[in-house]
Amino acid sequence: MKLMVIGGGGREHAVIRKLKENPKVSCIYALPGNGGMKGDAVCVPIGAKDIPEIVEFAVREGVDYAVVTPDDPLVLGCVDALEAAGIPCFGPRSEAAIIEGSKIFAKQLMKKYGIPTARFESFDSCADALEYLKTAPLPTVVKADGLALGKGVIIAQTREEAEAAVKEMMEGGKFGKSGERVVIEEFLEGPEVSVLAFTDGKALVPMVSSMDHKRAGDGDTGLNTGGMGTVAPNPYYTDAVAERCMKEIFLPTMAAMNAEGRKFKGCLYFGLMITKDGPKVIEYNCRFGDPETQVVLPLLESDLLEVMLAVTEERLADTEVKFSDKYACCVILASKGYPGKYEKGFPLMIPDAVRDKVYVAGAALKFGNLVTNGGRVAGCTAVGDTLSEAIGKAYAVAEQVRFDNSFCRSDIGRRALQALKDV
Ligand code: AMP
Ligand code: GLY
Numbered sequence: 001m002k003l004m005v006i007g008g009g010g011r012e013h014a015v016i017r018k019l020k021e022n023p024k025v026s027c028i029y030a031l032p033g034n035g036g037m038k039g040d041a042v043c044v045p046i047g048a049k050d051i052p053e054i055v056e057f058a059v060r061e062g063v064d065y066a067v068v069t070p071d072d073p074l075v076l077g078c079v080d081a082l083e084a085a086g087i088p089c090f091g092p093r094s095e096a097a098i099i100e101g102s103k104i105f106a107k108q109l110m111k112k113y114g115i116p117t118a119r120f121e122s123f124d125s126c127a128d129a130l131e132y133l134k135t136a137p138l139p140t141v142v143k144a145d146g147l148a149l150g151k152g153v154i155i156a157q158t159r160e161e162a163e164a165a166v167k168e169m170m171e172g173g174k175f176g177k178s179g180e181r182v183v184i185e186e187f188l189e190g191p192e193v194s195v196l197a198f199t200d201g202k203a204l205v206p207m208v209s210s211m212d213h214k215r216a217g218d219g220d221t222g223l224n225t226g227g228m229g230t231v232a233p234n235p236y237y238t239d240a241v242a243e244r245c246m247k248e249i250f251l252p253t254m255a256a257m258n259a260e261g262r263k264f265k266g267c268l269y270f271g272l273m274i275t276k277d278g279p280k281v282i283e284y285n286c287r288f289g290d291p292e293t294q295v296v297l298p299l300l301e302s303d304l305l306e307v308m309l310a311v312t313e314e315r316l317a318d319t320e321v322k323f324s325d326k327y328a329c330c331v332i333l334a335s336k337g338y339p340g341k342y343e344k345g346f347p348l349m350i351p352d353a354v355r356d357k358v359y360v361a362g363a364a365l366k367f368g369n370l371v372t373n374g375g376r377v378a379g380c381t382a383v384g385d386t387l388s389e390a391i392g393k394a395y396a397v398a399e400q401v402r403f404d405n406s407f408c409r410s411d412i413g414r415r416a417l418q419a420l421k422d423v
Contacts, residue, residue: 003305004029004058005041006048006078007069010332010361010379011290015069016041017359018297018304025305029063035370036348036360036378048073055085063087067308071147074266074286075101090308092286096257096264100286103183104145110281113256115249117281120185126170129182133162139187144169146178150226151339155187190275191236191419192282194292197250197270198307201263203317204254206246208299209237210292211416216339218411225339226376229412230330231387232295235419236274245272245279253284265311294359294379295328327387329394330379331412335362336405338375346372346404354397357381372403387417 001024005012008030016028017040031054033043046053048070058066068078068091077094091097098105110117118141123129133140142165144152152175156162162184169179197206210232216222237245249270257264269285269292288296297304301322310319335342348370350358359381362374378401382393391413398408 001025001064001305002027002029002062004031004054004061004063004066005033005069006031006054006066006073008032008034008043008048009070009290010359010376011288011293012069013037013040013359013361014294014297014379014381015067015288015304017356018300019067022303022305029057029061031057034360034363034373035365036350036358036363038365049076051076051078051081054078055081055087058082058087059085065089065305065309065312067091069287071097071100071285071287075147088312090312091266092264096262096266097286098262099257099264099268099284101147102145103143103283104181106284107183107185109253109256109260113252113259115252115256115281116278118186118188120183122181122183123170124181126166129166129170129184130163132184133159133166136162136184137186138162141185141187142166142169143183143185144175144179145181145183146175148175148178151175151224152178153224188273188275188280188282190273193234193237193241193272193274193279194230194289195237195245195250195270195272196288196292196296197268198266198311198316198321199254199268200265200311200314200316201254201258202314204250204268205316205321206242206250207296207321208232208323209234209242210289210295211236211413212289212292213409213412216334216409218409223339225334227289227291228332228334228409230291230295231390231413231416232292232299232328235387235416241274241279245270249279249281265314290361291330291332291376291379294330294381298328298381298383299323299326324383326383326385327390328381328383329387329390329413330359330381331394331398331408332361332376333378333380333398333401333403333406333408334376335372335374336407342375343405344372344374348372348377349402350378351400354380354400357394357397358401377403377406387413387420391417
């Protein structure tokens with residue numbers, strides 16, 4: 001089988017490595033992929049948002065199955081276009097990807113179907129939003145409606161900060177069209193849990209839970225990033241919490257999307273907060289998380305391609321999806337300065353001994369040599385029988401991956417370890 005994976009980050013590298021395990025796979029194209037995927041995929045220089053070019057390539061090369069991973073092409077209708085050309089896909093159509101593409105849609109869906117989430121108001125007029133802020137409880141959370149590279153959320157401690165965020169988004173055009181409408185919502189407290197789930201609209205199978213580390217600095221300080229590391233499973237996601245999530249959040253979300261005529265097929269990402277009043281949805285994503293995928297897929301014992309095909313063909317209920325009961329940790333090596341300005345183009349050294357434990361996110365080939373080419377450069381991942389073993393092994397891998405100006409957090413998994421002791 002000839003496969004095609006759309007995207008070019010560490011998450012896509014993890015998906016490709018797992019898909020490769022299936023003996024039926026003869027070739028995997030990555031569009032655009034990145035230089036660090038050499039040996040795992042054939043990288044094709046077509047951007048993840050260039051939908052007509054993607055379709056043309058897939059038809060020309062006789063691609064049998066496509067996996068569309070990033071949010072932008074999903075929201076823009078990449079799956080719809082590929083299906084129209086006769087190519088089966090893993091990933092939601094655009095009518096269902098809206099669950100991530102519009103926060104207002106997601107919030108209204110949860111309100112209509114009684115799915116627990118933070119209380120909110122939505123606004124398409126800046127004056128109305130500012131008026132509301134005069135009496136909103138603090139801290140308050142301001143969110144751009146559309147996609148904003150994970151940067152469209154401001155937690156405002158003061159009224160002035162909240163007003164500035166609203167003005168920047170709605171008048172200053174900070175996120176373009178994505179910020180023309182905003183959600184202002186209640187600030188929730190509690191540990192966060194990420195749960196990815198396979199769903200074909202008929203059945204929903206949660207994967208092993210994980211914990212992201214979004215801030216750039218140790219101790220959860222510094223700017224928000226795309227994610228500086230992950231561990232799985234997440235100790236806050238106990239069996240009792242999992243049971244409530246399934247009953248109060250996961251299955252009701254699947255049913256709500258069906259009732260709206262927007263059947264969701266693919267990987268649905270639940271960003272949850274375990275509050276003292278129970279689990280609540282912080283956000284939905286219409287795709288695998290990055291870097292959650294880098295810890296979840298190494299624990300998947302079932303064949304990923306078979307599970308994905310079962311989702312596409314709507315026979316997930318009859319398909320086994322099995323995870324090991326081990327632990328995984330992913331430490332992201334990033335370019336100094338990320339998520340702000342950073343330099344790239346430094347030689348990137350990944351010794352052969354650890355190659356299979358490194359998912360490359362931001363790298364390019366220059367005259368045949370690997371160089372850094374992004375903020376997040378490499379996800380160093382390991383599996384262990386205990387969480388502390390997985391963390392120790394992941395940091396040992398990270399020590400061997402070298403490039404100038406690299407940095408990583410030194411405390412990935414520390415909070416999870418503490419929580420395990422507390423439970
Ligand atoms: P998002 O991009 O929606 O995942 O939001 C980024 C981060 O902001 C989340 O991971 C949370 O840590 C935080 N956040 C978002 N919404 C809320 C909320 N209502 N209350 C507290 N924290 C929030
Ligand atoms: N790691 C968070 C996300 O993928 O959105």
